[in-house]
Amino acid sequence: MSRQDELTAFKKLVPASCIETCSPEQLQASIQYTRYRKLRMRLRFPDKYPHEELVIELMSDTLPDIALRRLTKFVDAKAVELAKAGQPQVQPIVELVQASLADNKLLYAFDEIRQLRLLAEQNGGEIKLIERAGRIKLLLRYKNYTFHANMKLDDHYPDSPVAFACDESNFPPSVTDLIVKRANNMIGRIVQVRHHNVAYDPDLQVFQGYTADQALFASNPIKKPLTLIEAIETEIAPPPRKPGTKKAAAAPKIIIKESTRETISPLYYALDGGILHRAPLDVAVKSLIPVVKTFVWEQCLVGLSATTCVACSKSLFPEDPTTKLSPATTPIQAYCEHWYHTECLGQILERPPFVHGCQACQVVLHHPKWSTNVDDMKRKHVRDQQQARELEELADMF
Structure with a gap:
């Protein structure tokens, strides 16, 4: 030729x-x-x-x-x-x-993949790439716990979200499901900017959206317990003093806060003091490192292994992952993002005055497993007490 x-x-x-x-x-x-x-x-x-x-x-x-x-x-x-x-x-x-x-669907993510490969190799993990399919299979290990992440990138990454899943993990299933759900929530918030689901600031002439840090902070899937928030003032106020009684020392008022996560919008951290994210609409944010390294590795695999129950101060996860956890000792994350044993959290939420603050942060304590209707909880408490008294009376008769 x-x-x-x-x-x-x-x-x-x-x-x-x-x-x-x-x-x-x-x-x-x-x-x-x-x-x-x-x-x-x-x-x-x-x-x-x-x-x-x-x-x-x-x-x-x-x-x-x-x-x-x-x-x-x-x-x-x-x-x-x-x-x-x-x-x-x-x-x-x-x-x-x-x-x-x-x-090669992974071509644009090679810098992130290099960091993930180093993370895996330095900690006894593995990584497998299927470039034509845009798939990354990453096995992370920390102490005795493992998490096998499966991520799929399409042709338009990072404009489009990564599909994040877990092939296998020896965390309790409920914890694994929560990690996957929150990772996908976080990815969706990062990609939000590219879907025009943002605000435009005419003064700065830029579109503003979630940074990776903001997306992580805002990605907890538990919704704000509005009925508990509304009940806070009435529940924590001291009872009125009866006329003619001796004046007693004023009962200290317990301050219960709302989560600052609820103040986050695509514009800013508001009261949380974060940095305003200002970027042109054509600047997309890569999500693999924030989600996998910062959240899954640092906060979950490494962080949870050292986490203790806020209520009883005992370790949440046994050193041996094969140890079977009872329903009472299964770890559960509250609305404020602190962790409890299921039984410990239930004992707090089911006792008067039914509106409590987390012992670690004083954010209103809540989890969807328990009702947020204070009146219903009061009636249930009265019924339980009545049943307990009846059982005691029957026991005394015999």
């Missing part, structure tokens, strides 16, 4: 609007598959071409450096192979670059 034939083949492979240079000395063009998987390619012909390999340069404003280096090394090896056989190189090299951009 002559040099001119190779130039003709180049023009057929690359749209005319993307070709920047097409001469017997040099070829240059832009190749794009998605908004982020795109690059500029420059091919220069050496003096002894085709018996000497093309000089190949790949440049990109979006692809991570590690991805560019890997792709450059890949196409250079192909060019050397073709040069040894004295074969034309332009068409195979261009097709190889185009196929790499189209088939």
Whole structure:
């Protein structure tokens, strides 16, 4: 194939609007598959071409450096192979670059994948990549606990959310389900910016959305217990003093707070003191590292192993994951995001005055397993006490 034939083949492979240079000395063009998987390619012909390999340069404003280096090394090896056989190189090299951009869904996430690989290898874990399918399988280990994350990226990552799942874990099923649910919630909030579900600030001329830190803080799936919040003032106020009685010392008022998580909007942390996120709409936030490293690894695998029950101060998770947990000792996360044993939390929520603050943070204590209707809880408490008295009376009779 002559040099001119190779130039003709180049023009057929690359749209005319993307070709920047097409001469017997040099070829240059832009190749794009998605908004982020795109690059500029420059091919220069050496003096002894085709018996000497093309000089190949790949440049990109979006692809991570590690991805560019890997792709450059890949196409250079192909060019050397073709040069040894004295074969034309332009068409195979261009097709190889185009196929790499189209088939490798993980290309834009290579910098994040490198960090995840280091995290896994340093802690006895494993990582497996299925690039054509856009799938990452990551096994994380900490002490005796494991978490096998399964993540799928589509062609439009990070504009579109990662599908996060768990193939296997030796955490209790309820805890594993909570981790997966919260991880997906967090991913959805990070990606919200790209779906125009944000506010526009005309003064700053930017769109504002959740940072990764904000998304983590706001991703707890337990909803705000409105009825408990409304009952706080009436429940914690001291009872009125009867007329004519001796004035007693004023009972200290217990301050129960609402979670600052509820003050977060896509605009700001509000009272929580976080940093306002200001970014143009075309700047997407990558979510793999915040979700996997910060949340799943640091907060769950590492953090939960050292977490104790707020009420009884005993360890939540046994050192041996095969130890069977009873329903009473199963760990449960409250609305305020602190952890309790199920029985410990139930004992607090089922006793008067039925509106309590977490002992660790004084945020109103709540979990969906227990009612938020204070009147219902009062009636249940009265019934339980009456039944207990009746049982005692029956026992005394015998």
